[in-house]
């Protein structure tokens with residue numbers, strides 16, 4: 130392990146040992162990696178320090194796909210009037226991503242930030258940030274090992290889910306030899322990966338399928354079909370009886386079209402708030418594009434929020450994307 134990383138883990142562990150009132154937080158619109166990492170870390174800290182008061186802050190709705198995760202009920206709305214000693218943010222590159230969690234962060238005596246986004250702003254007192262890591266769960270795995278806590282089946286199921294989803298089922302370029310080594314160790318604990326994969330991928334509600342059809346039938350192509358844009362409007366949600374979290378996966382589907390280099394999904398959260406998801410395949414840096422709009426992420430998967438209507442947001446993002454195709 131590189132020295133700096135080891136030192137940061139040592140400092141983080143010291144804070145965990147020092148403080149009893151610990152609050153753990155994912156990002157808003159949580160995905161498998163953020164949920165898997167908060168749950169596994171909370172379980173590990175509880176195992177390390179039985180008397181610790183470990184709380185996980187519920188910052189948003191949890192997608193139905195992940196309700197099977199062990200310990201999911203630990204994620205609760207928390208009282209801001211409680212004493213907050215230590216705040217631990219996971220999988221979040223900046224404090225805007227924490228939603229209500231940011232209020233707990235401001236009250237905390239110390240902050241630890243654990244993340245793998247290249248755009249991470251190092252907002253913690255201690256930052257365990259490794260952009261070479263395919264998922265935050267891989268970093269949490271290393272940290273739990275460092276804590277010398279034995280990884281049990283529940284922790285392993287959570288970590289496996291996060292690694293699996295953030296690496297696109299071990300397929301994206303962020304998947305390494307080390308990813309597979311870690312996963313092999315997780316499987317060795319006896320977790321049921323068949324059941325986990327069925328829960329994540331073979332459990333699609335019919336409303337989501339209808340939303341996919343509606344969205345993809347309106348696919349727009351630009352730059353010789355290298356750029357694909359899809360929109361999920363409130364009207365489409367109403368028509369298909371789906372919810373916005375059902376749009377998860379659409380942008381990857383567009384990216385997977387043979388001609389596509391950049392896929393863009395625009396989600397109409399409300400009339401003047403558009404959440405943008407970007408994916409690329411080979412050469413476009415979508416983290417850079419997202420940063421121009423105050424967002425961030427990874428080179429091949431990033432996002433931002435644009436305040437304006439759908440048409441305005443589409444025009445603004447498309448203009449930035451097309452710069453890479455001139």
Ligand code: 5GP
Nearest residue numbers: 222406407424425426427430431432433434
């Ligand atoms: P998604 O498109 O699935 O929402 O996000 C893709 C990646 O970009 C994820 O790693 C996510 O954390 C990051 N991301 C998405 N939206 C934002 C944003 O508004 N700000 C930042 N900093 N990162 C984002």
Ligand code: MN
Nearest residue numbers: 162220265295
């Ligand atoms: Mn992640």
